[in-house]
Amino acid sequence: MAIAAGVPTAGFTMVSREHAGTRMGLLQQRCTGHLLCVLTLLEATGALALMLYALLWEAGNLVDLPDKRIGFYNFCLWNETAGQLQCLEYKHLQVMGISLPGMVLARVCVYACLVFSIFYPIFVAHVKCTEEREGWKVILIILIIKTIILSGGLGTFLFQTSQWIHPSDFTGGFLALLGTQALLLLQMLTATMYLSWAKHARPLLRRPCPLRFDSKEDARAVDNLI
Numbered sequence: 496m497a498i499a500a501g502v503p504t505a506g507f508t509m510v511s512r513e514h515a516g517t518r519m520g521l522l523q524q525r526c527t528g529h530l531l532c533v534l535t536l537l538e539a540t541g542a543l544a545l546m547l548y549a550l551l552w553e554a555g556n557l558v559d560l561p562d563k564r565i566g567f568y569n570f571c572l573w574n575e576t577a578g579q580l581q582c583l584e585y586k587h588l589q590v591m592g593i594s595l596p597g598m599v600l601a602r603v604c605v606y607a608c609l610v611f612s613i614f615y616p617i618f619v620a621h622v623k624c625t626e627e628r629e630g631w632k633v634i635l636i637i638l639i640i641k642t643i644i645l646s647g648g649l650g651t652f653l654f655q656t657s658q659w660i661h662p663s664d665f666t667g668g669f670l671a672l673l674g675t676q677a678l679l680l681l682q683m684l685t686a687t688m689y690l691s692w693a694k695h696a697r698p699l700l701r702r703p704c705p706l707r708f709d710s711k712e713d714a715r716a717v718d719n720l721i
Contacts, residue, residue, distance in 0.1 A: 531689040542678040545671040553668035567602045604648025635686040
């Protein structure tokens with residue numbers, strides 16, 4: 496290969512372009528991994544905000560109307576005689592056919608999901624810093640558990656109270672929990688995509704990418720340039 500003034504020409508240009516293309520490909524792979532991590536954190540933050548709104552701001556009330564308030568801690572129906580909402584006690588709910596253990600189980604499941612959601616972003620940030628693929632497997636397992644307990648708790652609650660709730664009665668708390676469920680499913684999809692990316696891209700990112708030259712003179716010329 497010809498070298499002009501101690502500088503490689505055509506061969507070095509070709510190798511440099513190949514090296515630059517490889518570097519760009521690795522950069523794109525790395526950016527994809529960072530994008531998936533940021534997307535996971537945003538989804539986790541959104542899910543946490545929705546759960547805080549539904550379970551704390553709305554006090555767990557899935558139906559909050561002037562003539563009806565039904566939630567994980569309240570079961571209030573309109574009393575025609577008194578002209579106001581009357582909140583029923585557990586003994587009254589049992590007479591109405593509502594299972595007390597079922598309501599307690601629904602409450603425990605939903606609020607356990609809130610506890611998971613509070614600490615989950617911290618764990619995701621830790622895994623992102625260490626970039627451990629095994630950590631992302633744990634994240635996926637946590638998401639599956641959160642989805643199961645949230646849907647289980649919400650389903651149990653609706654099964655117990657369906658006789659007194661119409662679909663048009665649901666207010667912001669219920670919609671927020673539905674949004675949380677949707678974000679949990681999106682997080683599961685994102686974590687699965689990250690695991691797939693890590694399986695194929697991480698070996699490439701760890702592989703060295705040295706420059707190759709046609710002769711020792713080209714290598715020495717590049718060393719002089721550096």
